[in-house]
Amino acid sequence: MESSLGVVEDKYRFTLEGEQENDTKWRFGKRPNYDVVNKLFEEGRTKIWPAGSVEEKVQNLVKSWEAEIIHKTRLEDFKTIDTEKYTFSLNGRKAMNMKDIAALGGGYNPQLQTALPKELRFYDPDVETAVSSHNAFTTTFPRGFAVEILQVYSGPPVIVYKFRHWGYMEGPFKGHAPTEELVEFFGMGILELNEEMKIVKVELFYDRGELLGGLLKGANIDSSAEMGASACPVLGNTG
DSSP, X not given: OBOTTSOBXXXXXXXXXXXGGGGOOBTTSSOOOOHHHHHHHHHHOSOOOOTTOHHHHHHHHHHHHHHHHHHBOOGGGOSSBOTTTOXXXXXXXOOBOHHHHHHHTSTTGGGGOOOSOGGGOSXXXXXXXXXXXXXXXXXXXXXXXXXXXEEEEXXXXXXXXXXXXXXXXXXXXXXXXXXXXXXXXXXXXEEEEXXXXXXXXXEEEEOHHHHHHHHSOSOBOOXXXXXXXXXXXXXXXXX
C-alpha cells in the first residue's frame, strides 16, 4: 500500500520503510508490495503475538530479512544484516558468505541446497537464478507463501526459533499441475546478532522434501501451459 508520500507501508517489514528506500536497487525494478501475502498470513496464522513481544520482534525481523535477501541487490542497501560478516548455512552445511550466495545465484537457492543426484532434482539450485526461482514460486503460490514464528526459545543476541511456511498451490510448478491444496513445512532457525542488532549468522534446519513433495503431487503438464501461467507473476508475495 502506497502512502501519500509514496513510501510503502508494511507493518511486518521495516526493510521496506523510509524515504531512503527510494534509492534502493530492487531486483525487479521497484519496491515490492506484500499486501497479498500479508492477507494470507493474517488469515492463516496460528499465533497472534502481543505487540512489542519478543516473538513479534523476531517474526518481523525474519520477514524483513527474507524481503531483503530476495529483493535487494546492493550490499549497501541491506538493513537487517552485517554484509561483511554475514554467513548462512542450511541443515548444518558449510556456511556461505555473501560472495558464495551470489555465486549460487542468490534468491531461494541457498535455502534449497541439496545433495541429491542431478536426475532427481525437481528444483536444482545449481541452475536456477534469483529471478527464475522467484518466478517459479510466485507462480505456484499466487496468494503468497507466508511465514510465521511459532515459538522463540531464546532472545538476542542468539535467537532460536521455530517457524512455519505455508501457501496454496494454485499455480503449476516445474511441470506439475496445481492441486489447490495447502503446502506447508516447519523448521528451526538460529539468528546471531551483533551489538547493532544486525544479523551476522543464519542457520536454518528443515526438510526440503517437505516443501517440494507437496508441489509434485499434481499431474504432469506440458511446458507451454506452465509458461503461460508464469508469464506475469506477482513479484513480492513470499515471506
